[in-house]
Amino acid sequence: MKFAIEYISKGGGRIGRLTGLQSQPGAVHETPMVLVSTVGGSAPHLTQDVLHLVVDKDAPLHVPAQHFCDHVQVLQNYKKGVAHFSALQGHSVCVSVQDAAKATPQGYNHKKGVSLWTYGGRQIITADKYMDLMEAMQPDWYEALNDADPGIGSSKKRILNSTTSSMEYLKQCITLHKASQKLKGSALFAPLLGGRSEKARNGWSKSLMSTTVDKSAISGYTIVGLHTNGPEVEDLQPVNVSNIVKASLQEPLAAELPRQTAGMWNPLTVLQLAHLGVDIFDSTFPFLVTERRGALTFPFRLNRRQNDGAYSKGSCLEHQNKKLKVSEDSPKAKAEEEVPRQDNKIRESEDEELSSPYEINMKNKSNVSLMKPLLEGCECYTCKNFTRAYVHHLTIANELLAPVLLMMHNLHHWMDFFSSIREAIKTDRLEDLQTLITTSVFESNEVQSLILDSHGTNCV
Amino acid sequence: MATATAASLPGASVAAAAAVSSSSSSPALSFRILAECSKSKARTSLMKLPHYAVELPMFMPVGTQGTLKGLLPEQVKGAKAQVILGNTYHLGTRPGKDLFQDFGGLHKFMQWDRALLTDSGGFQMVSLLDLAEITEEGVKFRSPYDGSECMLTPEESIEIQNAIGADIMMQLDDVVDVREKDYERFKTAAYRTTRWLDRCIKANKNPDRQNLFPIIQGGLFPDLRKISLEQQIARDAPGYAIGGLSGGEAKEKFWPTVHLCTDHLPKNKPRYCMGVGFAVDLVVCCALGVDMFDCVFPTRTARFGCALVDNGQINLKARDFANDFRPIDEKCGCSTCRNYSRAYLHTIVTKETVACHLLSLHNVAYQMRLMQSIRDSIKKDCFAEFVEDFMAAYYKDQEYPQWVVDALAAVKITLKK
Numbered sequence: 114m115k116f117a118i119e120y121i122s123k124g125g126g127r128i129g130r131l132t133g134l135q136s137q138p139g140a141v142h143e144t145p146m147v148l149v150s151t152v153g154g155s156a157p158h159l160t161q162d163v164l165h166l167v168v169d170k171d172a173p174l175h176v177p178a179q180h181f182c183d184h185v186q187v188l189q190n191y192k193k194g195v196a197h198f199s200a201l202q203g204h205s206v207c208v209s210v211q212d213a214a215k216a217t218p219q220g221y222n223h224k225k226g227v228s229l230w231t232y233g234g235r236q237i238i239t240a241d242k243y244m245d246l247m248e249a250m251q252p253d254w255y256e257a258l259n260d261a262d263p264g265i266g267s268s269k270k271r272i273l274n275s276t277t278s279s280m281e282y283l284k285q286c287i288t289l290h291k292a293s294q295k296l297k298g299s300a301l302f303a304p305l306l307g308g309r310s311e312k313a314r315n316g317w318s319k320s321l322m323s324t325t326v327d328k329s330a331i332s333g334y335t336i337v338g339l340h341t342n343g344p345e346v347e348d349l350q351p352v353n354v355s356n357i358v359k360a361s362l363q364e365p366l367a368a369e370l371p372r373q374t375a376g377m378w379n380p381l382t383v384l385q386l387a388h389l390g391v392d393i394f395d396s397t398f399p400f401l402v403t404e405r406r407g408a409l410t411f412p413f414r415l416n417r418r419q420n421d422g423a424y425s426k427g428s429c430l431e432h433q434n435k436k437l438k439v440s441e442d443s444p445k446a447k448a449e450e451e452v453p454r455q456d457n458k459i460r461e462s463e464d465e466e467l468s469s470p471y472e473i474n475m476k477n478k479s480n481v482s483l484m485k486p487l488l489e490g491c492e493c494y495t496c497k498n499f500t501r502a503y504v505h506h507l508t509i510a511n512e513l514l515a516p517v518l519l520m521m522h523n524l525h526h527w528m529d530f531f532s533s534i535r536e537a538i539k540t541d542r543l544e545d546l547q548t549l550i551t552t553s554v555f556e557s558n559e560v561q562s563l564i565l566d567s568h569g570t571n572c573v
Numbered sequence: 574m575a576t577a578t579a580a581s582l583p584g585a586s587v588a589a590a591a592a593v594s595s596s597s598s599s600p601a602l603s604f605r606i607l608a609e610c611s612k613s614k615a616r617t618s619l620m621k622l623p624h625y626a627v628e629l630p631m632f633m634p635v636g637t638q639g640t641l642k643g644l645l646p647e648q649v650k651g652a653k654a655q656v657i658l659g660n661t662y663h664l665g666t667r668p669g670k671d672l673f674q675d676f677g678g679l680h681k682f683m684q685w686d687r688a689l690l691t692d693s694g695g696f697q698m699v700s701l702l703d704l705a706e707i708t709e710e711g712v713k714f715r716s717p718y719d720g721s722e723c724m725l726t727p728e729e730s731i732e733i734q735n736a737i738g739a740d741i742m743m744q745l746d747d748v749v750d751v752r753e754k755d756y757e758r759f760k761t762a763a764y765r766t767t768r769w770l771d772r773c774i775k776a777n778k779n780p781d782r783q784n785l786f787p788i789i790q791g792g793l794f795p796d797l798r799k800i801s802l803e804q805q806i807a808r809d810a811p812g813y814a815i816g817g818l819s820g821g822e823a824k825e826k827f828w829p830t831v832h833l834c835t836d837h838l839p840k841n842k843p844r845y846c847m848g849v850g851f852a853v854d855l856v857v858c859c860a861l862g863v864d865m866f867d868c869v870f871p872t873r874t875a876r877f878g879c880a881l882v883d884n885g886q887i888n889l890k891a892r893d894f895a896n897d898f899r900p901i902d903e904k905c906g907c908s909t910c911r912n913y914s915r916a917y918l919h920t921i922v923t924k925e926t927v928a929c930h931l932l933s934l935h936n937v938a939y940q941m942r943l944m945q946s947i948r949d950s951i952k953k954d955c956f957a958e959f960v961e962d963f964m965a966a967y968y969k970d971q972e973y974p975q976w977v978v979d980a981l982a983a984v985k986i987t988l989k990k
Contacts (some may be wrong), residue, residue: 119652153921160930162908163645184920190896191916438813462739482672494645498684502676506668513643513926 114254114300114332116144116371116392125388126538131369134205134253135298136196137171144371144392145538147531148175148207149524150214150400154199156524157400158516161200166494167521168528173205173253175375175395177212178246179229182236185246194251196513208247208255209335213375213397214327216343220262222280240285248293254332255301256373257286261306261337272308278315279306280326286396287330289518300332302373308338311360318366336361336391344401346377347469351385358389362444377401380411380471380530387534394531399523403516406508407472408487409526413533413543470554475519480505493525597841599811600781601740604843610956613984614835614862617951620812621845622781623738624680625688627655629843629864630947632855632940633690633871638663639683641937643930644874652907652934653941656740658867661694661699661733662725669971670736674963678738689739690867692774692847695729696748707747709765727772731785735778743814743847744773746788751820759792761818766790767804774808786845788816789834793826802837813842815863819848828857828980833861852943853879856963857980859947860956871940875932878922881939887915889932893920905937957986964990 115133122128129144141482149156149164149172156164156174176195181188186220191198196206210227211217221228226237238246243258262271283303290301303321320326324520339354340346362372373393374386383394401408428530468474473487486496489503495504495518588794595606601623609616618629634641634649636657641649647655659679668682676682679689698705698712705714712728730745747762769789777785787805791797805813806866815834818827831846838844843864849855852869858866871881879886880901887894887901900910902919909931923929960981964973965988972989981988 153925153927155921155925155927158643158926158930160908160927160934161912162648163930164767164987187896187916187920191898198914200914202918223772244857481622481668482675500676502668503639503682504673506682510638510640510663510667512638512640513929514640514645516926517643517645517930 116333116369118369118437120539122538122541122543122568124538124541125543126533127390128218128538129392131371131393136194136251136253137203140205142173143233143388143535145534146173146393147527148393148395149204150171150375150448151177151180151199152214152268152390153180153211154195154201156520157403158513163517163521164201166268167524168202171205173207174201175213176206176208176250176252176286178208178210178238178243178250179212179231179333181250181416182229182242182246183233185249185323186457188246188249191246195249196251205253207373207393208250208252209375210243210256210258211261212344213343213395214344214377214400216345217262217341219262219341221520222278223261224273227258227260227282232336234289237432240282243282244286244293244296247299248295251295252299254302256302256304256337256402258282259304259306259337262341267309268515269313272310272313272364276307276313280320281387282473283326286359287327291327291330299329299357301330302333302335303331304337304372305334305361306338306374306460307356307357307361309357314338314357314360315363318361318363321366322365331370333393334361336372336374339374340376342376344377347379347398349378349382351382352380355385355389358386358391362390379469380413380550383530384543384550386533387538388543388547396524396527399527400520402469402472403519405467405518406515407468408475408476408519409472409473409523410488411550412451413526413530413550415533415537415549417543450521462549475501475504475508475515486520487519488526491522491526493522495522495525515548517528589689594839594841597811597839599784602843604812604841606841608954610951611861612957613860613960613981613986614813615859615947615951615956615984616862616864617948618843618864620864622656622688622784624686624740625655627688628948630855630859630944631655631865632850632944632990633658633865633867634937634940635660635867635869636683636685637728637869638667639679642875642933643926644933644937648908648930648934649685649937652685652938653945654937656690656865657685657687658690658692659737659739661691661730661737663962664691664695664737665694665733670733673736673738674731678736680738680850686739689737689745691734691737691739693745694725694733695730695744695745698725698881699748699750709768711745717887718825727769728776728861731773731776731778732882735783738779739783741784741786741812742773742777744770744785744787746770746816748790748817749792751792751817751822752846753792753918755796756792756794759794759797762792763797763801764804766801767808770805770808786810786812786814788847789838790817792817793822793830795830795833798830798833799837802834806837806839809949810842811840812845812865813844814847814865819868824974824976825979828861828976828983831858831861831863832980832983833922842867850940852885852940853939853964853977855943856947856960857977860960860981860986871936872933875936876929878928878932879936880918880932881936883963883967887933889915889918889928891919891920901935902939905935905938905942907935909935909938960986961989 117130131142151174166570196204226239229236229238240258260275307317371392374391374393377397386496480501483501537543597604603621606616606618620627624738633656637660711724713724734742745764747847749762753920789801791801845865846858846863849866850870878890879888894915897915950956
């Protein structure tokens with residue numbers, strides 16, 4: 114794997130180029146980029162042909178080791194790796210330890226190994242077992258086995274135990290990685306951990322750069338231990354994570370290697386992480402929004418500046434700056450639409466709909482006869498072909514097509530969001546994008562509590 | 574002397590009669606036999622409907638609530654489905670006929686541009702609802718939502734079906750559980766079904782673009798079936814359905830009833846045997862002269878991890894498939910078989926929704942491929958051989974069920990020993 118930084122924006126964020134992936138030697142992926150999250154090797158609810166209606170045939174996938182540790186034998190027999198096994202050959206694969214969409218039970222990791230929860234029950238994975246699995250999965254890149262258990266409120270002792278174990282696993286993985294023929298073309302990423310302690314995180318990063326770790330084997334970093342996966346990650350706001358991520362990324366950590374994170378980060382937190390110089394993200398957010406039958410509607414298109422030349426009226430004018438006329442299709446719509454969220458918390462309304470300010474919930478009865486698409490101006494398959502009324506009908510009828518159509522829309526929206534992030538960074542306007550989303554989606558008095566001082570130091 | 578017209582020439586009347594008996598035309602349906610089996614009653618035809626020209630015999634997958642189990646319309650088309658079935662009871666309840674009226678029908682709502690058929694809602698109500706009571710007026714029942722007393726009349730059923738806008742609508746019929754023993758109940762039902770047919774015909778607002786099929790009743794009693802046949806045929810409909818079967822009755826009674834109905838139903842109109850979907854049953858009924866079928870079986874069994882193959886089905890949950898890297902069926906051209914292995918399916922079956930979609934797609938494709946084989950063999954006049962080969966492959970050691978042997982023998986097809 115090769116990663117080159119193309120541009121560092123003074124407005125926050127950086128643009129990179131990822132190439133040299135063993136399964137796609139000719140592919141060039143621009144970062145910040147998003148991986149397609151998977152369950153059991155497939156995009157959630159989407160068969161291969163349907164997935165290809167939404168993403169490119171070489172879109173990189175995120176596959177948790179957790180989903181395949183019960184199947185190491187068959188992968189070894191198959192010999193062609195997990196992407197091919199899942200009928201997604203041509204897509205590159207990144208393997209992480211845990212499934213970011215499911216909360217990892219805390220307290221089950223110890224010296225013997227890391228606990229992975231599969232359909233068959235709990236498996237305790239040692240570094241040896243993990244590397245056997247990596248050889249069978251044949252990822253383009255993967256993270257080293259780690260104990261990132263400490264979430265919120267972990268004791269100093271727990272953090273110390275986790276960093277000690279994880280350093281041990283890392284060294285074992287490096288040794289095995291270097292000795293492995295089958296992993297010659299795969300890239301190894303080291304975890305950045307330390308729970309929520311800035312001191313522990315900074316200390317860990319320092320130890321990664323010390324002589325005790327063979328840095329030549331490390332091609333990138335995964336930021337872990339900020340959470341323990343699952344839907345609760347959505348509640349973490351930029352202010353909750355900014356300082357601890359900075360602590361991991363700041364000097365002496367090598368700045369030229371790619372940084373990756375996974376989890377149900379909400380769009381504003383994603384932007385903050387991109388601001389801090391994170392390069393690779395996953396699609397847990399659109400997936401879990403689909404699971405609660407939400408359709409993403411948050412705006413992300415910045416209109417061109419006047420002095421850039423041609424002023425382009427975006428295809429979704431209603432998502433522009435709030436000062437422009439707000440159409441009835443914007444997230445903050447009136448009467449006939451559902452009650453807009455009043456704050457950033459996930460709130461259960463009278464109908465017990467879990468939702469967020471970034472989406473509309475398709476269970477909501479206001480959709481029942483709406484002939485318009487989920488999101489006006491959206492070019493995804495669902496919005497080009499179906500109405501909100503139909504998706505609502507499918508949702509309350511508990512039909513399997515509901516999550517299919519919602520996943521297609523949400524994944525498309527998420528991919529477009531990242532295009533916009535890259536565009537914003539290239540034009541030094543990442544903060545404008547943060548402002549756009551904040552002001553469109555929240556009441557102004559809550560903004561302060563969400564966004565910390567965006568002129569603070571970043572770690573690009 | 575009057576100019577001789579074509580109709581008065583001796584040879585012409587035979588030709589005219591032949592033309593009449595192999596084709597028919599109604600405002601919303603035209604039917605033409607393309608080829609017939611020289612031994613059995615099987616035939617292959619073309620049925621032109623407002624939304625699609627359908628090749629018969631054909632099988633209709635069931636898309637109960639305006640969707641086919643997690644598949645996109647283009648995937649269903651890719652599996653070669655021509656007509657899909659929607660349930661009036663479910664769709665009439667939710668989203669309801671008003672929405673269909675506003676949206677211009679189910680085709681637009683679900684983005685299906687081929688043909689649709691709706692059942693009347695009667696069968697669902699009797700089988701799904703407690704306290705459903707049949708009166709002369711209609712089917713009386715308690716709403717499952719608020720417990721209030723409701724009535725589904727022939728008029729109401731047609732009104733909902735008109736709003737849905739399917740190419741073919743089914744009459745509301747008085748359907749009796751086939752295992753019922755009381756002859757008088759079946760007699761009442763046979764006569765009432767005709768009275769309800771008349772009410773349905775009167776209520777149909779769109780005869781120019783929506784066909785209404787009568788349903789033949791009479792249980793397993795040949796004399797009642799004959800009465801129903803005579804009455805229903807007299808209404809000169811575009812096509813007819815054989816109802817009241819596939820409800821768990823003995824196969825020995827099932828096939829003679831179908832055979833009797835197809836003997837009497839007009840040759841030049843399509844015949845639809847409701848609720849038939851197992852491969853063996855489809856093949857036998859085609860031999861008996863049936864053209865149209867529907868069944869939930871292929872999509873339902875997919876949900877349990879079962880894939881249809883030439884000699885039945887395989888359950889992909891079984892450990893046998895853990896290391897089986899072949900597709901479900903090497904002969905199948907569906908996208909599931911072109912891309913996915915049994916081993917992969919084994920890892921996700923009953924666990925991830927994707928497995929359900931992949932199996933539903935294959936099972937629908939399987940049914941379509943079976944019907945295509947049937948049509949092709951009739952065109953080449955080797956349907957009898959096709960049936961022999963099919964049954965030999967299906968029943969190992971040639972242990973054919975007696976009913977299959979008898980049914981085929983009745984139409985001059987002898988199975989291999």
